[in-house]
Amino acid sequence: QVQLLESGGGLVQPGGSLRLSCAASGNDDGYNVMGWHRQTPGAQRELVATSTSRGSTRYADSVKGRFSISRDNAKNTVFLQMNSLKPEDTAVYYCKLITGFPPSEYWGQGTQVTVSS
Numbered sequence: 001q002v003q004l005l006e007s008g009g010g011l012v013q014p015g016g017s018l019r020l021s022c023a024a025s026g027n028d029d030g031y032n033v034m035g036w037h038r039q040t041p042g043a044q045r046e047l048v049a050t051s052t053s054r055g056s057t058r059y060a061d062s063v064k065g066r067f068s069i070s071r072d073n074a075k076n077t078v079f080l081q082m083n084s085l086k087p088e089d090t091a092v093y094y095c096k097l098i099t100g101f102p103p104s105e106y107w108g109q110g111t112q113v114t115v116s117s
Contacts, residue, residue: 002026002106004095009111012085020080022095022108032099034071034078038091051078085115
């Protein structure tokens with residue numbers, strides 16, 4: 001079965017950096033989309049960044065210029081480099097995978113990112 005395991009969250013001060021990782025297992029080598037979403041209590045889960053196996057990327061306006069998504073297809077892993085972190089970036093970050101036919105959506109357990117002085 002498909003599993004997504006996030007890591008790299010933690011507590012950082014404003015202006016700091018974190019690198020999140022998401023390792024996928026159980027998926028095939030076909031076209032896929034992997035990305036990151038985040039959620040705070042009482043708010044909807046929002047898209048942060050996505051990356052396709054064809055090389056395209058997309059970012060939320062709120063993180064453009066600060067976050068960068070990348071992947072290592074050989075290791076079946078996607079990363080989110082987060083720089084210049086702000087308190088409003090505090091959230092649980094979830095890894096998402098879309099793959100298969102018909103397409104199916106898979107989610108990781110989430111990793112907490114807290115930006116605070």
